[in-house]
Amino acid sequence: MDALDRVVKPKTKRAKRFLEKREPKLKENTKNAMLIKGGNANLTVTEVLKDIYAVKKPFAVLYKKKNITRPFEDQTSLEFFSKKSDCSLFMFGSHNKKRPNNLIIGRMFDYHVLDMIELGIEKFVSLKDIKNSKCPEGTKPMLIFAGDVFDVNEEYRRLKSLLIDFFRGPSVPSIRLAGLEYVLHFTAVDGKIYMRSYKVLLKKSGCKIPRIELEEMGPSLDLVMRRTHLASDDHYKKSLKQPKALKPKKKKNISHDVFGTTYGRIHMQKQDLGKLQTRKMKGLRKRPAEKSAEDSGISPKKSK
Amino acid sequence: MAAVRVEEVLAAADEQEAEKRRSVTVEKELELEFDLGNLLALDRNPPPAAGLRGAGPRREALLRALARDNAQLLVARLWELPAERAGGAGGPLVAQLPEPTFRLPREKPPPRPRPPTRWEQFARLKGIRRRKKTSLVWDEQAKEWRRRWGYQRAGGDPARAWVAEVPEGADPEEDQFARLRREKRERVARNELNRLRNLARAHRAAATIPAAPLHPTGHQSREELGHVARVARVSTASLGRFQPRLPKEPAEPPSRSGGRKRRFEPLLGNLAAERSRQLEMLRDMGSKKPVLDITRAVNKQLRQEEAEAAAAKGKKKQSQRGKRGRRQQRVGRSGKKSGARRQQQRPASSSTGGGKRKKA
Numbered sequence: 001m002d003a004l005d006r007v008v009k010p011k012t013k014r015a016k017r018f019l020e021k022r023e024p025k026l027k028e029n030t031k032n033a034m035l036i037k038g039g040n041a042n043l044t045v046t047e048v049l050k051d052i053y054a055v056k057k058p059f060a061v062l063y064k065k066k067n068i069t070r071p072f073e074d075q076t077s078l079e080f081f082s083k084k085s086d087c088s089l090f091m092f093g094s095h096n097k098k099r100p101n102n103l104i105i106g107r108m109f110d111y112h113v114l115d116m117i118e119l120g121i122e123k124f125v126s127l128k129d130i131k132n133s134k135c136p137e138g139t140k141p142m143l144i145f146a147g148d149v150f151d152v153n154e155e156y157r158r159l160k161s162l163l164i165d166f167f168r169g170p171s172v173p174s175i176r177l178a179g180l181e182y183v184l185h186f187t188a189v190d191g192k193i194y195m196r197s198y199k200v201l202l203k204k205s206g207c208k209i210p211r212i213e214l215e216e217m218g219p220s221l222d223l224v225m226r227r228t229h230l231a232s233d234d235h236y237k238k239s240l241k242q243p244k245a246l247k248p249k250k251k252k253n254i255s256h257d258v259f260g261t262t263y264g265r266i267h268m269q270k271q272d273l274g275k276l277q278t279r280k281m282k283g284l285r286k287r288p289a290e291k292s293a294e295d296s297g298i299s300p301k302k303s304k
Numbered sequence: 305m306a307a308v309r310v311e312e313v314l315a316a317a318d319e320q321e322a323e324k325r326r327s328v329t330v331e332k333e334l335e336l337e338f339d340l341g342n343l344l345a346l347d348r349n350p351p352p353a354a355g356l357r358g359a360g361p362r363r364e365a366l367l368r369a370l371a372r373d374n375a376q377l378l379v380a381r382l383w384e385l386p387a388e389r390a391g392g393a394g395g396p397l398v399a400q401l402p403e404p405t406f407r408l409p410r411e412k413p414p415p416r417p418r419p420p421t422r423w424e425q426f427a428r429l430k431g432i433r434r435r436k437k438t439s440l441v442w443d444e445q446a447k448e449w450r451r452r453w454g455y456q457r458a459g460g461d462p463a464r465a466w467v468a469e470v471p472e473g474a475d476p477e478e479d480q481f482a483r484l485r486r487e488k489r490e491r492v493a494r495n496e497l498n499r500l501r502n503l504a505r506a507h508r509a510a511a512t513i514p515a516a517p518l519h520p521t522g523h524q525s526r527e528e529l530g531h532v533a534r535v536a537r538v539s540t541a542s543l544g545r546f547q548p549r550l551p552k553e554p555a556e557p558p559s560r561s562g563g564r565k566r567r568f569e570p571l572l573g574n575l576a577a578e579r580s581r582q583l584e585m586l587r588d589m590g591s592k593k594p595v596l597d598i599t600r601a602v603n604k605q606l607r608q609e610e611a612e613a614a615a616a617k618g619k620k621k622q623s624q625r626g627k628r629g630r631r632q633q634r635v636g637r638s639g640k641k642s643g644a645r646r647q648q649q650r651p652a653s654s655s656t657g658g659g660k661r662k663k664a
Contacts, residue, residue, distance in 0.1 A: 005418060005503060024412035031411055088411040110412050144374045146347040165408050168342055176396045177387060180343075180379065185371040189351045196367055200375065206324025209383045212376045214368055239409035248403075 022086050026245055030170040031107075033060040034087040036078075038094030039068035044101050044124055045093035051127050051219040052091060055197075057137050059169070061085050071104050072229060075113045083111045089166050099226065107165055109231075109239040116229040117159050122192070123222040134217055135181040135199055140169040142180060142200075147188035155228050156188060178202070183214065193223040328380060330373045338381050341404030345378040419509050421502040 003010060003019035010016040021029065033056055035049040053062040069077045071092050078090060088111075092104040099120065106116035127134065143164055150160045167184055180200055187194045197218035202210040231239070253265040278284045286294075337346040355366045385399040420428065427433075440449040441458040450458040468480035538544040549555060588595050 002418070005506070007500065007503065024415045026415065028411050107409070108411075109409055114409060140343060142343040142345070142375065142378055144345045144347065144371065144378065146349070146351050146370055146374060148348050148350050150346070151348060161406075161408060164342065164344060164406060168408075171341070171404060172401065174390075174398050174400045175343075175382075176390075176398050177383065178396060180382065183371065183375050185367070185374065187351055187356070187367060187370065189353050189356050194356075194367055196371060198368070198371055198375070200379075202379075205327045207321075207328065209328045209380045211327050212372060212379055214372045214375060216364070216368065236409065238413075240407055241414070242410070243414035 026243055030059050031089050031165065031168075032085070032087040033089035033091060033166060034081060034085055035060060035062045036081070036090060036092045037063065037066045038092060038102075039066050040095055041066060041093050042095040042101070044121060045095055045103065047126050048103060048121060048124055048219070048221070049091065049093050054127060054137070055141075055167070055218060056169075061087060071106070071113075071116060072118070072227060078106075078113060079108070079111055082108050091166075102226070103223075105162060105166065106229075107162060109235075113229070114231045114236070114239055115158055115162055117155070117162060118226040118228065119193070119223040120226050121221060122224055123220075125220045127218050130216060130218070132215060132217065133199070138169075139179065139182045140172065140175065141167055141182040141184045141197075143167060144183065144185045145188075146185065149188040150186075155225065155230070158228070158230050159193075159225065160186075182217075191224065193225070195219075195221040195223065328376060330376050332373070332377070336374065336377055338378065339404055339406045340381060340385065341402050342406055343378070343382070343401075344404075344406060345374055345381075347374050416510070419506050422498075422505075 003016050003023060006019075010019055033052075035053050037046060037049065041049075049062060053060050063081075067077065069092075071078055078092070082088065082090065088108045090104075090106050090108070092106075094102045094104075096102070099118070101121040101124075103119045103121055104116055105119060107114050145160055145163075149156050151157065163186060180202075183198045183200055185196045185198065187196075196216065197220065198214040199217040201213040201215060203213055205211040230236075253267075255263045255265075257263065332347070332349060334348045337348070338344070339346075351370060352366065356363050382399060385401065387397050387399040389395045390398040437452065439452060441452050442448075443450040443458040445460070450456060452458060468484060470476060470478075470480055474480075537547050540547060
């Protein structure tokens with residue numbers, strides 16, 4: 001459905017651009033995140049949301065007011081917000097006696113909740129608590145996941161996918177190598193997930209590849225996984241489906257071998273060998289030796 | 305002698321190279337997995353659990369060392385990518401990133417092509433193709449190139465036309481300006497109507513394809529379940545003709561017009577059916593049992609009323625109760641009320657029949 005295929009067509013170009021930005025496309029926009037406070041959010045949770053907003057700017061929206069909802073019971077208000085602000089990722093912070101310092105991180109598909117994972121914040125060090133220079137806003141971070149749990153456990157696998165989706169940033173075709181400044185490192189050990197952010201310092205080493213030194217910078221969180229609401233397998237597979245038009249077109253008749261040689265195939269029509277031009281091909285001309293052999297062969301007739 | 309010295313020199317050079325590389329090499333048990341398009345590295349090695357258990361600066365130091373090693377490997381890979389200097393010789397070094405390989409779910413489903421409109425179908429059938437029109441037209445009066453339509457168009461502003469010729473067969477008393485205005489209004493209205501009709505057709509076509517057949521568990525509504533049940537019935541090899549029905553499910557043939565047209569039986573035709581129908585009618589008139597199942601009708605009415613009341617009340621209390629609470633409420637209420645009323649109806653119906661009183 002186009003922007004112009006609606007019952008009420010947009011009357012201004014600006015409205016049309018607004019609708020076109022939100023409609024489903026082949027190549028999608030960068031995912032926006034909405035950071036929401038629950039009815040009883042405390043200082044820790046608010047600080048966490050503010051820091052994550054600083055990391056994810058400008059692809060995030062931080063809601064200032066508290067919203068009294070329970071994402072695990074009723075997802076309608078989250079879906080409403082997602083539709084209004086066109087955000088497909090969300091982070092909901094709340095605090096109560098049973099679940100202290102609670103953070104629900106989730107994503108949407110087609111404005112309906114796909115996955116939601118509840119994490120408890122055990123320790124939090126904020127951006128302003130660590131006093132050193134920070135990297136500029138909007139830097140694309142390098143993401144590193146350490147720990148075999150991230151592959152073995154199904155819930156951790158979804159959490160890994162969610163975190164990559166959340167912190168990935170815009171998809172770019174090329175990067176400036178000196179601008180690789182931000183690293184987000186997630187370690188899963190002993191049922192806990194440690195998230196640390198470091199600033200990268202490139203030091204001279206003897207060879208082309210620089211030596212890396214890390215400096216602790218941004219927000220660092222110690223998380224514990226609580227409840228999860230994961231999409232069923234077929235729903236998840238449906239959301240992973242990419243349209244065929246995005247698949248890279250395969251070039252026919254070109255093949256490569258192990259050594260890097262490229263082979264091409266040419267298909268020719270059937271040649272009429274009788275009409276081959278042989279007079280101008282030096283190689284096909286009779287050599288003097290052959291000619292003399294022929295002469296001697298037919299000479300008995302002629303010698304008369 | 306010379307050969308030995310050459311070998312020595314080469315060995316020394318190798319040593320130096322190795323020395324340099326030592327500062328950037330990292331030893332790992334299992335190789336990391338890289339997705340350079342996303343600047344992502346996945347380390348499968350189990351981290352040293354013993355060291356990380358004790359809280360404090362030791363843990364931070366261990367985590368930082370681990371992060372440093374992994375980051376070094378990732379940066380080494382990134383530096384190996386084909387790079388060039390952007391913007392001339394003095395510009396920054398820029399590397400070409402490959403396509404991201406890690407599969408992440410989409411934000412919205414891929415766009416569906418809209419079905420062709422009535423005109424587009426006709427044009428395709430007839431082989432009519434679009435002719436590209438020039439955007440500027442030569443205006444004889446103004447002797448210059450003017451737009452085809454819009455501001456300062458070629459034929460002059462139609463709103464300011466001060467002459468309207470009376471066509472040949474027309475009534476001389478008729479107001480031509482009014483006629484032109486009326487015809488324009490009619491054209492616009494017809495255009496709008498056709499556009500809405502095309503939209504409705506496209507919408508109907510999209511609705512018949514159940515794109516998301518069933519919402520994930522916990523979100524299904526009664527209508528959704530009914531619709532899906534209907535679709536499931538028809539998805540057999542014989543298109544649902546031999547599917548067994550539930551005891552009280554009505555047997556209805558699928559109507560192509562979606563229930564809009566009324567269909568009547570022919571007046572004369574099936575004599576056997578007419579006979580059986582008349583006999584059935586006589587039987588029902590003579591029998592003591594009422595044809596209309598009053599209990600069912602009343603329950604249906606009650607359920608409808610309750611649903612309306614619950615919807616009105618539920619909107620108010622939705623945030624507090626949540627979906628589970630709402631379901632429990634409905635079940636509880638409907639059980640009590642209709643049970644009491646059902647008992648009321650039973651004596652009434654049985655008294656008309658003159659039968660025994662049944663206590664449920």
